[in-house]
Amino acid sequence: MKKLVASALAIALSIAVTASAEAKTVLRFATDVSRADTQGQGAEHFINLVSERSNGEIEIKFYPDSTLGNTPAIVSGTRGGTIDIGMVGAHALSGLSKDFAVLDLPFMFQDKAHAYRFLDGQGGQELFAGIESKGIVGLAFFENGFRNITNNRKPIETPDDVKGLKIRVPQSQVLVQTFEALGANPVPMAFGELYTAMETGAIDSQDHPMPALFSGKFYEVQKYLSLTNHAYTAVTVIINKKKFDKLSPEQQKLIKECAKEASTFQRELNAQSEQAMIDQMNTESGIVVNDNVKKELFAEKTKFIRDEYIKANGDHFVKLIDEARQ
Numbered sequence: 001m002k003k004l005v006a007s008a009l010a011i012a013l014s015i016a017v018t019a020s021a022e023a024k025t026v027l028r029f030a031t032d033v034s035r036a037d038t039q040g041q042g043a044e045h046f047i048n049l050v051s052e053r054s055n056g057e058i059e060i061k062f063y064p065d066s067t068l069g070n071t072p073a074i075v076s077g078t079r080g081g082t083i084d085i086g087m088v089g090a091h092a093l094s095g096l097s098k099d100f101a102v103l104d105l106p107f108m109f110q111d112k113a114h115a116y117r118f119l120d121g122q123g124g125q126e127l128f129a130g131i132e133s134k135g136i137v138g139l140a141f142f143e144n145g146f147r148n149i150t151n152n153r154k155p156i157e158t159p160d161d162v163k164g165l166k167i168r169v170p171q172s173q174v175l176v177q178t179f180e181a182l183g184a185n186p187v188p189m190a191f192g193e194l195y196t197a198m199e200t201g202a203i204d205s206q207d208h209p210m211p212a213l214f215s216g217k218f219y220e221v222q223k224y225l226s227l228t229n230h231a232y233t234a235v236t237v238i239i240n241k242k243k244f245d246k247l248s249p250e251q252q253k254l255i256k257e258c259a260k261e262a263s264t265f266q267r268e269l270n271a272q273s274e275q276a277m278i279d280q281m282n283t284e285s286g287i288v289v290n291d292n293v294k295k296e297l298f299a300e301k302t303k304f305i306r307d308e309y310i311k312a313n314g315d316h317f318v319k320l321i322d323e324a325r326q
Contacts, residue, residue, distance in 0.1 A: 025247065027060045027239075030068040030077065031087035032191050037215035038273060039235055040064050042142050042266025043087055046237070049258040058251060060085065070190045072171065079135040081240045089144060090127075090234040091172035097130040102317040104174035105309055106302040107295070109232040110325060112145070116267070117324040119234055123317060137244045139259035142266045144233035145209030145274070149226050150218060152204045155290035156226035159183070159301045167205035168194055174305065175207075175231065181302050191216070198222060209233055210274045219281040226290045230298055237263075 029047065033039045047060040068074065068083055071092045077083035079096075094100040102108070109115040118124065119141040128138025149156050151165055163183035169175045171188050179186040187203055191212070197203045198221040206218060207230070213219060237259050244252060281287050310318055 023057065025058045025251070027058065027084040027243070028063060028068070029060050029085040029087070030063040030074050030083045032066040032069075032071050032074065033064060033087075033212065034215050035062075035064050038211045038266055038269045039087060039142055039144070040215075041269060042262050043237075045265050046258055046262035049261060050255060053254055053258060054251065058255070066190075066192050070192060075238075078238055078240050081135075081242060083240070084243050085139075085237065085239045087142065087235060087237050089170060090141070090236050091170055091175070093131060093136075093236060093238075094172065094174075096134045096136070097127070098313050099127055099130050099317055101172070101174050101313070102309065102321065103234050104172045104178075104231055105306050105318075106174075106178050106230050107299040108306070108318075108321055112143070112232070112267070112271075114321075114325055115143070115232050115234065118321050121320075121324065123320040123324065126320075127317070131238075132241060135241045136238045137241050139237040139239055139256055140263040142235040142237060142263050143209075143270060144212055144235050145270055146229040147207045147209055147231045147233055148213070149205060149207045149228050149230075150213065150222035150224060150287070151206075151226075152198075152221075152223045155224050155288060155292070156228060157290065157292055158294050158297050161226075165205040166203045167207065168197065168203050169207065174309070177305055177308075178230065178302050179207075181305065182298070194218065195221065210277050211270055214277040214281060219285045219287045222287060224288045224290060225278075225281070226293055228293050228298060229295065230302075 029043060031039065031043060035044065043062060047062055050058050050060055068077060071088050074083060074086040074088050075092050078086035090100050090103045124141055131138065153165065154161060156162060159182050165184040167179055167184045167186055168189045169179060169186045176186045176188065189197060194206060195216060195218060198206065198218065278289055282289055306318065
């Protein structure tokens, strides 16, 4: 009799464990940045929030450092479902929706607060709505920040200083057009290939916001950092739509709320860290930091790009950005 009871208990325990495992949702979260990057730290904050608030019912496994592929592979994988959640620069979605290209236009945002008002308001909601038909749901906008130029030639003060630079750019037609307008030779290249390309002299310049410049250690192979702030780079956290639709309404709400809270955390982390990053880069490598940039000359040289964008795509999102200025 005792053996029968023990056997029954073992079977019941096995069924309970199996049911618990089946009830648990496991999601794969991929990005091409490192854990040390503020984006990586924001992602881990999001993962911890989801685990805590779902009481462990949702487990998110993190794959940073291009473990599951570079940016295009992450976008493709998230659409196809081989990746559940992806974190990529907003420019990477402009191939799915041309509206995202508005974020790359030069000198569109006067400061970060301006960008947040647009991204967290009607503008951001409409941008994300435009990619749901592509199999992706937008969860939140993290940030990389304002882009600055580094190079090995000299400090950048006027557009003439950019002429002839072989500069790496992400897969963004707007950023390619921006640097062509300034007389540079833009070279689209994956983030993971950039350090070696600069180290070997294959390219002599790049533009990134401070956190990516710091975490990528690009200051080790660049001599000059010029604070051009020529474009603001938003970062998207996206989820496969089929996977998202399978979640309960409560789980969907939880994931979106945690993503938005993690977005605030990551942005604040950037604000707290950027000056310390500049100081540390200068101390470790002696990179020369230049804030004497004639931004009005750069804005004047590139303003036609905004006009061409409006002509090709309409002015709806440009107007929303302008309305968020105040």
